[in-house]
Amino acid sequence: MSSVNYTVEDLKPRILQNIEDLEYKAAYKFCKKALELEPKNATVLEMMGQVELELGYYESARKHLLESIQLEPNAGYSKYMYLGQMSVAKDAIEAFQKGVDLMVIERNKLPADSEDSKVIASKISSALCSMTELYLTDLCFEPEAEQKCEEYTKHALEVDPNNSEVYQTLASVRLSQQRQDEARQALTTAMELWIHKDLGDPAIPIYESRLNLVKLLLEVGMFDHAFTVLENLQKENEEVVDLWYLYGWTYYCLGDEDDRSPEDKTTLWADARDCLETAVRVK
Incomplete structure (x- = not known):
């Protein structure tokens, strides 16, 4: 034809x-x-x-x-989401905001408890997380940065309180504010929303997002939680360099704790070395 x-x-x-x-x-x-x-x-x-x-x-x-x-x-809100991904700083915020506005209009036309409404709610909250991340990175020196982070995360939680990405983003905000206890609480909630679900469940964040979760868990000293996520990731795909690097870093952090015996430190750092050597082989 x-x-x-x-x-x-x-x-x-x-x-x-x-x-x-x-x-x-x-x-x-x-x-x-x-x-x-x-x-x-x-x-x-x-x-x-x-x-x-x-x-x-x-x-x-x-x-x-x-x-x-x-x-x-x-x-069509999707084109604004794609444009937001390709843009930087205020241009990205503007694109994401227009997309969010259109999604809100579309969602308001749907029954509140419908599956379509839930899908759009998840997309809205994820877009708001992307906007928050911009104010944590590219726009972190803007005078309104902290206010915008609070505004976006609050809105995201209102729209979709079951989106683990929102709590993970909130943890990043709290860490930037040096509010570590609240960051730990947010990370715990983020994990609880998916950690016991079967592989393939749509509630489980993408692989890269879970790797970033491990980094946040290490930053606040939640080493056992980090191992839980890493083991989950390993079952899914163990041929990933960052997986083994983070395993190695977790073992190293455990060995670096002051209350560890010399024997424990030696064992943990040996495990760290093994993981880092695996990372080199995978690469």
């Missing part, structure tokens, strides 16, 4: 299926065909931007997302 026989409506489901299957190169080809037919189709421009972002074509992805936004600025 030649490309001239396709309509954009024919191509859209093919693009979506390829995206779902992570077949981004195939999706890219279908997007190109669709844009040849309708170069001002906002939905296809957004799809193309998403696909190009996944393929690493960042300049072109930004161009297509901005075109989609220009055509339909008040429809």
